[in-house]
Each structure stands twice: as structure tokens, then as C-alpha cells.
Amino acid sequence: MRKFINDPVDFVDEMLDGILLAHPGQLACAGNNVRCLIKAGQLQKGKVGLATGGGSGHLPVFLGYVGEGMLDGCSVGGVFQSPSADNMFEVTKAINSGAGVLYIYGNYGGDCMNFEMAAEMADMEDIRIEHVIVTDDVASAPKGKEYKRRGVAGLFYVYKIAGACAAEMAPLNEVKRIAEKVCANVRSMGVALSPCTIPEVGKPTFEIEEGGMEIGMGIHGEPGIRKGPLDTADEIVEEMLRPIIEDLPFKSGDEVSILVNSLGATPKEELYIMYRKAYTILKDEGITICHPYIGEYATSMEMAGASITLLRLDDELKKYLAKPAFTPFFEQKQL
Amino acid sequence: MRKFINDPVDFVDEMLDGILLAHPGQLACAGNNVRCLIKAGQLQKGKVGLATGGGSGHLPVFLGYVGEGMLDGCSVGGVFQSPSADNMFEVTKAINSGAGVLYIYGNYGGDCMNFEMAAEMADMEDIRIEHVIVTDDVASAPKGKEYKRRGVAGLFYVYKIAGACAAEMAPLNEVKRIAEKVCANVRSMGVALSPCTIPEVGKPTFEIEEGGMEIGMGIHGEPGIRKGPLDTADEIVEEMLRPIIEDLPFKSGDEVSILVNSLGATPKEELYIMYRKAYTILKDEGITICHPYIGEYATSMEMAGASITLLRLDDELKKYLAKPAFTPFFEQKQL
Amino acid sequence: MNTLNGTDIIAIIDVIKDNVVTNRDRLTQLDSSLGDGDLGITMCRGFEAVSATLQEIEEKDIGKILMKAGMVFAQTAPSTMGTLIASGLMKAGKAVSGKEMVTSSDIFDLLEAFTGGIQARGKAVPGDKTILDALTPALETLKKAIEEGKTLNIAISEAYAAAVTGAETTKDMIAKHGRPAYYGDKSVGKKDPGAEVGILILKAFAEYI
Amino acid sequence: MNTLNGTDIIAIIDVIKDNVVTNRDRLTQLDSSLGDGDLGITMCRGFEAVSATLQEIEEKDIGKILMKAGMVFAQTAPSTMGTLIASGLMKAGKAVSGKEMVTSSDIFDLLEAFTGGIQARGKAVPGDKTILDALTPALETLKKAIEEGKTLNIAISEAYAAAVTGAETTKDMIAKHGRPAYYGDKSVGKKDPGAEVGILILKAFAEYI
Ligand SMILES: Nc1ncnc2c1ncn2[C@@H]1O[C@H](COP(=O)(O)OP(=O)(O)O)[C@@H](O)[C@H]1O
Ligand SMILES: Nc1ncnc2c1ncn2[C@@H]1O[C@H](COP(=O)(O)OP(=O)(O)O)[C@@H](O)[C@H]1O
Ligand SMILES: [Mg+2]
Numbered sequence A, B: 001m002r003k004f005i006n007d008p009v010d011f012v013d014e015m016l017d018g019i020l021l022a023h024p025g026q027l028a029c030a031g032n033n034v035r036c037l038i039k040a041g042q043l044q045k046g047k048v049g050l051a052t053g054g055g056s057g058h059l060p061v062f063l064g065y066v067g068e069g070m071l072d073g074c075s076v077g078g079v080f081q082s083p084s085a086d087n088m089f090e091v092t093k094a095i096n097s098g099a100g101v102l103y104i105y106g107n108y109g110g111d112c113m114n115f116e117m118a119a120e121m122a123d124m125e126d127i128r129i130e131h132v133i134v135t136d137d138v139a140s141a142p143k144g145k146e147y148k149r150r151g152v153a154g155l156f157y158v159y160k161i162a163g164a165c166a167a168e169m170a171p172l173n174e175v176k177r178i179a180e181k182v183c184a185n186v187r188s189m190g191v192a193l194s195p196c197t198i199p200e201v202g203k204p205t206f207e208i209e210e211g212g213m214e215i216g217m218g219i220h221g222e223p224g225i226r227k228g229p230l231d232t233a234d235e236i237v238e239e240m241l242r243p244i245i246e247d248l249p250f251k252s253g254d255e256v257s258i259l260v261n262s263l264g265a266t267p268k269e270e271l272y273i274m275y276r277k278a279y280t281i282l283k284d285e286g287i288t289i290c291h292p293y294i295g296e297y298a299t300s301m302e303m304a305g306a307s308i309t310l311l312r313l314d315d316e317l318k319k320y321l322a323k324p325a326f327t328p329f330f331e332q333k334q335l
Numbered sequence C, D: 001m002n003t004l005n006g007t008d009i010i011a012i013i014d015v016i017k018d019n020v021v022t023n024r025d026r027l028t029q030l031d032s033s034l035g036d037g038d039l040g041i042t043m044c045r046g047f048e049a050v051s052a053t054l055q056e057i058e059e060k061d062i063g064k065i066l067m068k069a070g071m072v073f074a075q076t077a078p079s080t081m082g083t084l085i086a087s088g089l090m091k092a093g094k095a096v097s098g099k100e101m102v103t104s105s106d107i108f109d110l111l112e113a114f115t116g117g118i119q120a121r122g123k124a125v126p127g128d129k130t131i132l133d134a135l136t137p138a139l140e141t142l143k144k145a146i147e148e149g150k151t152l153n154i155a156i157s158e159a160y161a162a163a164v165t166g167a168e169t170t171k172d173m174i175a176k177h178g179r180p181a182y183y184g185d186k187s188v189g190k191k192d193p194g195a196e197v198g199i200l201i202l203k204a205f206a207e208y209i
């Protein structure tokens, strides 16, 4: 293990302590529970509350997108584990200003079941809840079985755009519509070059030998679609981008935003080498890039690897994507 | 090697291609040379030009800080290698609007000699040049021999504050004064938990065995001050922060900004665990934190490790630190 | 023993805790090859928390004991299996609500409600390669044994054996739910980690009774 | 041969290139244990580029040849050692500017200027554990041998031997400059990587002449 940790049992709570100490003006916690993070300051009356939640170990996913122009709250689970339903409910109560709360989360069994339980609790207190489940990972199930797919870096786009929409005081069904529109138009694929270690386990829970790779691996080490020796960056990008393009499909004339995301250990230098190839492929396909995001947006601890996400834009999505957002982990001025 | 690369020889140029393709509105290159990066758009008449330069493999250092409110240009070297003097000169010519150019760079032999050569070339064309050499790494030479110290993550603060000063149209000597003031008040220390690999070498050029660490190691693997088995995060922070505090020294009543920086593979989760401890130590010392920066600010490829930097603030430095800045790698609205 | 009171139920949960603690690495290992490797950690955390809480309460109503156990489990181990077990415990509590003593047939009701809670929350059916493939055959065997008039001791032992056999059959199944489902056909040949938890639960009943 | 023309100088630089290519891994290895491990790469890149450029130019003025070599080196290998060698080459070019043929004493001047250029740019002195500790004894030996009337062939062989010995003495020195200096006392016992480059340069002269 090559990690800065104290007692592995305290990993998540110490991290949250650090985050709250670092950004007191931006983040706070609900019910005095560090696992229930919310935006600091007064609730905006009538604004739809946006909540997410999920396991730790993916920063800035999930809590890193709580802030101006994005999310209102996030319940935080242990490493790679769902938060508990009552923490989700705690966040829900804290961010509901009367206009209801939209849950946006990735399609993982534990998270889905707990958000369902939380919604049942909220229902008992007459808080309107809607769910949007993100399923952008094309590697995790074939076309036609999108409902089985995992949610990965595409979450970022859903948060960003739904956040901008909610900030304009759109009602719950409208924010849900726009979030679902993002889901319908966003596709991702990942590749892993190394395993990662859950602090409490202390050693990698899966193996990728040095010089190997696994195309399509999930952000918790879920199996991918092909294992093999490490190809060149260009070949890997080709292998990741083709299924993405074919899945939606993205077509000549489309305008997209692209996210080239590091899973943790992969440095920005390599992401830009990947972007270079992605740019060429998209250009050859007649697809225009509107705004690229390149960096760490959804990670898997210290895993070496990357993912590519494409979002097809229309005027509406473009408008919301361009809006400013300021969280402790993501800043963007009006594009 | 667990890296996304094509031919290792093309590593730097392909990365730069990617960067230029990704951020055409923000970055351009001088003399049609991708290794001579400058801010896109018109030169602002009468503004002092700020240039940096250094080896590749440290993103966002160096070129990542070229942009609004920070630097005007950067010459880019091979991995861990100085840029050439004539590329530095090319950048110099491109960003000089008549008010002269300030070179801000880290104290490394190759960089120093090449910036000297570049200044000799600039002198022949009557461009006023001043140098500020950053030497913030307390692990690299004892107190009293500051001139021997390496420049590491402290560069960020010098860029940020000198950039804000130059943006206010201060003259060259004033921008130099403020940059030197930052240098006089900034101190850093690093720790490495893993080696990193230069693509053209193909294997790590130094070793840190799994479960080990090296306190004080430099960002190119320069030897540190203590090797040993990995301690807890809290112990490591203690061992890094004490020498920083004692060196300046930082004293009770001081107000500081702190930068907890990942060397590459270390995820944000761990940085916040480190920040938590740093916060407590500083609080106990009576030192107030004004604004923390936590993330990847100066890396060493995919090295696991971190550095801590403290900058003592006064009203002037605080004012400039708070100014907005927008580069493709760093965004900050007015604090 | 043919009836159990609250203290017995708490003791059984304590044995389950011991079982998952003893099998922590084994669960982690099974979950590593079909999931994310956290099953050992979450089961220990959940059952340890429940066990610790139950040692301290003065509650005789078995329904309330199980309800409390479910709530603690949901809070401390909100993984897939944790949430399923929590849902199961709460339903089990509802099924024996108000009782300070349970008979063989109550115990069957309790375990049936437990299994039903898991099924309702997770929407899986037997054959999907989940914990249900250990629990469902155990339930059937228990029902039959009780109907045949066997002692609770023998009936529960047979149910435990059925859970073991049932869990074994998951090796031939293709996973349909949770992370194991990502392995698709490749999940064949591997035992479902959740089914192993099912065994440990029945084992505790068999050991205690 | 007691005089050299431009073609000879270009040929010698080509031999230096061959020497660094052959010793690439060795240089990398030395630089890994006292620096950043790039010396093999940068020296190959610099000398390969210079060698390739010089094969293509039609230039007889040895001064201009060396000046050009320096500029190419500065552009292609701007590491510490690269910049020092570039500075040295340019000064060497200045020293024999205008000459199409160089004698023993010109060659001494040329090498002295080369060394001087390195010294001026890097501000090191002999004893600081740098390339100068190979070059300076070589220069002294060359000077003495020429004064003693030895043939260039013999004189340069003796100079090469002195460089080898000089480089060996760097093992006992504490590094004062560049990355090796970070090792402080721990640099003792290790040969300076730059001094090894000094050897390879003198070796090429000795081999060719
Ligand atoms: N929908 C479901 N219904 C019933 N059991 C399920 C379901 N999904 C997963 N499981 C069980 O949960 C086990 C994995 O539990 P756990 O490790 O907690 O999952 P995760 O770590 O993915 O949250 C599986 O082996 C399976 O037995
Ligand atoms: N100031 C100096 N003057 C002379 N030689 C130097 C100086 N600094 C370093 N050197 C030489 O340069 C060698 C290292 O060269 P190089 O690998 O190019 O350095 P770096 O990779 O640090 O830029 C050292 O072994 C030493 O011989
Ligand atoms: Mg899990």
C-alpha cells in the first residue's frame, strides 16, 4: 500500500473532517453528521434540491459537486459502499425548501436500494422525491439493456446541467426532464491499467499485472470487456471511443462535449495524449467538440486508468453546460 | 509501466498537441513551435510579461499556469529537462509588450543556465529581463543556504501573486519585488511513496519499495532527508510541517495560505486526511489558515506522494492571492 | 429447545456475528472474485454493531428486537447485502411483532418474512445467484420438517444443510443482480458470496438451537 | 596526423556520438544514482542531432562548424550537461574562428576554450565533482605533452588517460553542483556522471587521431 492514511477504519470520516475544515464557507453537514454533506448557507426558497450519494473513493464524485450551480447535498458512504438510507434522508430533509428533491445517482444495487428506502422515508414526511439513475457506462451491458449499465463519469454532466437548470428555479419535473435528457445523451467507457486498494482491505481486491490493461473495467474493479497487454494510447482511445460512438450513436454533424477523465494515478500529461487522438477520431467522424473537460472528474482511489465520456449537446444542454459553477472541487466561469 | 503513451519520443509533443487542441481559445504557441506556449489573444500593451519554463512531467506546473491573471508564456522542455534557451527567447519575444519580461522559474541547474542564455539573447534585442528563482523546498538545503534549494510547489504562489500584480499593470521592478516577497515567505516539503517513470527510460529511475517512503524527496526523485517504512498520515504531516514552520519561521499570529499537493497518484481523499492534521498543527501553533489549496498543483508524473507548502501572507500578498485567475488548469474566482 | 425468547434471539444474532467474523477473509475473497471485495468488512461491521446494540437494550418483544437490529444494520452496513439484510430483519420483526416467545412455526414465519424482505427490496428470484438461493431451500426444508413434526433442533439442522447445498448450486448459476452480474457468463463456476452469508445465518440457528 | 581539418573535426564529433550511444545505458545508470537518470538520453539526442546536422553542411571553417554544433546542441539537449557542452562548443568555435585547419596548439586552444565555456556557464571549479574534473587534468596533460614536443597522437592519448584518471578521482569528491549536489556527503563513492561524458569526448579524439 502506498497511501497516506491513519487507522483505515477512520479513512472516510477523517477525509470528511478535512474537507469540512478546508471549505467551511462552501460546505456544511446536516444533522451534525459528517456523512451528510450539504451546501453551506441559507436554503433558497423554492429551488429544487439536488441530492446525490454513493461510496467514497471517487473524488470529486460524489460530494465534490456540491456547490454553487451544481448539487445541494450528498450522503457519503464508506469506500465503495452505499451511504445509508437514513443519511440520505437526513440530507433530503436539509435541502428540501418545499420544491422537492431530485436524487441523481449511479446505477449500483446498494445505492438504488438505499435511495428507494430514503424516498420511502421522505414520502412519510410529504417531501416530493424524484429519481434519476445514471447509466452511462456502455461497457457494462449491451445496447437494449441500458437499465443494467453502471453510472460512471457521466454523472458529472448530469450534475452540471441539472444543477444549472435548478439554479434557474425550474420545477422538479423540469429538472428531472433535463437530467434524463443528459442521461439519454451521455455515454462513457473506461480502461484500467492498475488495481486500487481499499484501505480496510489493505491490498488490491483485483489484479492487473504491470504492462496489462482491462478495457471497460468499472470504477470498483468490475470486470471489463477485454483484458490484454497494454496497447498504445492511440489504439486504446480508438478501442474506447468506437463503442461509445456506435452506441448512441453519435453522428456526423453532432456537437458534443467530451470528458477525458483520470481514474486517479494517471497524470494529465497522458490524458492530453488521449484527448489528441479522440479529437482526431471525432473530427474524422464529422463530430464537433464544444467544450472538453480533461482531468480528474470521477476516480477510483489511486487506480491508473482513464475514461472517456461523450455528451451530445443541443441548444438547451449547451446553455446549461456553459453556466458557471463553483464547488470546492470544480470551478467554471460562464463559458 | 502503466502509462498511456505512443512512441515515448513523442510524449511531450503529443501532450502539447492535445493541450493546444483542447484549449485553443486560451493557449497558442509562439513561432509555430508547440514547445513555446503563450496566452492566446492580443498582447496587452504595457503589461509586464511573465514567463516560466521547465521540464515536462509536472502538470499543471509549468505551462498550466499560463492564462488570465497568471502567466503569459512558458517554454516547455522534455520530461524533467530544461527547455532550450532559444525556445525561452522565442516566448520572451512573443510576450514582451514593451514593459519587459519577468522570468520565474525553479532553481535547477539546467533551467538557470538556459534562462541566463535566453536573457543574453533578449539583451541583444533590448528586451528588459528580470529573474526570480524559486527555492521553496526546505528539504533540499539547510537554512542559510537557501540559494541552493530547489523550487517545487511554491512556484504556484509566485505565479498566482506575481500574475495578479502584473495584471494591475505594475511595472517590472514592482512585479519582481512582489514575486521575491512571495519567495521570501514560502516554504515547502515533499514526501514520496513511489517512484515514477520517464517514458523514454521506460522504468523507474529510482526506487521506493512498496510500504516505504522518502521524506524530502524532490520532484525528479532527488534524494530526501529520511527513508523509512511508511508512517501514518498524521505522523508524516507532522514530520513535513515542523521543518517548514521552523525554517521561516512561521509564528503564532501569522496568517498563511496552505497548499497540500499531490505528486500525481495520491488521490484527493488522502490529501484531505493530511490537511486535517495540518490544520490541527497550525491551529495549535496559533497560525491561521486564510485559504487552502488542495489538489494537484505540481506533480511528478504518476508518483505517489505529496507536498505541503505554506505561504505567510500580509495584506498585499493576500489581496493578490484573492484575485481571480482562469487558466485551462486552474480556475479561481475572486475570493 | 422448542421455543426461543428474546435473549435467545439476541444470542443467535451474536453467533451470526461470530460466524461472519471467523469467515471475514473468506467472504472478502469470494466477493473479490465476483464483486468489490467488501463483503467481509460490511458483514462484520453490520453484525458487530447489531450485536453490540442488542447486548445493551432491555427489550423482550422479539419483533422490536429484530426491528432495531434492522435499523442498526441499515445505518452501519448500507452495502447491497447490508441493505437487504436490514430490510429482511425489519420484515422479520414485523412478522413476530409483540411476541416475547416464538415457537417453531413462528421461527418459520420469522425466517420467511426475512427472506421475503430481501426479495421485496432486491427484486431477485431463486436461481438468480443470490443469497436467496441459500435461504429459499432452507425455508422449504424447514417448513417440511416442521410439518413432519420434527423437533426444532433437527428441523433447523436440516434447514442449515439445505442452505449449504443451495449455496453450492449457485456455482452453476449466472449472476443476475448486483456486481456479480457484471461477470455475466463468467460468473459460472464461482459461488455467490451472498449465498455464503445465507449459510452463516442458518448455521448460527443450527448451532444455538 | 598532426593537423585536422573540418572533415576531421566532424568525424571526431561523430565518434563522440558513437561513444555516447554505446554508453547510453551506462550514463543513464550513473545519472540515476546521482541525478535524474536522463544523461544517456540527452547526450545521445544532442550528439546525434549535431552529428546529423554536420554531415549535411558544407562548411570548412572549423570555428563555424563548432559554433553550429553548439547551437544545435543547445536546442536539442538543453539539460544541464547539454547546455554546458553547448556553451563549451560555442566558445571552442570562437577560439578557432576562421581556421580551416588546426594544429596541435590550436587543438589545445579549442579544448581549453571548450572547458572555459563550461566553466563560465556552470561556475564550477575543479574539485566540485563535475565534468571539469575529467577535462581539466586532460587539458593540463595535453599542454605538457605538446610542450614536450610529443606527437599529437601521443599527446592526445595521454590527455585521454588523464581524463580517465581525473574522472576516477570524482569518486572521492562531494558534489557541489546540479542534482548530484543534493546527495551531499552521500555522493562520495560514486563517480560523477558528467565526468564520464568528459572521458567519452577525449576518447573520441584519441581514437580518431
Ligand atoms: N438484487 C439482489 N437481490 C438479492 N441479493 C442480491 C441482490 N444483489 C446482490 N445480491 C447479493 O449481494 C451479494 C453482494 O453483496 P455486497 O458485497 O454487499 O454487494 P456490493 O458490495 O456490490 O454492494 C451478492 O453476492 C448477492 O448474493
Ligand atoms: N554547474 C555545473 N558546472 C559543471 N558541470 C556541472 C554543473 N552542474 C552539473 N554539472 C555536471 O552535469 C552532470 C549532470 O548532467 P545532467 O544529467 O544533464 O543534469 P540534469 O539532468 O540535472 O539537468 C553532473 O554529473 C555534472 O558533471
Ligand atoms: Mg460494496
Ligand SMILES: [Mg+2]
Binding pocket: B080, B081, B082, D036, D038, D079, D080
Ligand atoms: Mg535532467
Ligand SMILES: [Mg+2]
Binding pocket: C031, C035, C036, C037, C038, C039, C079
Ligand atoms: Mg461487495
Ligand SMILES: [Mg+2]
Binding pocket: D031, D035, D036, D037, D038, D039, D079
Ligand atoms: Mg540528469
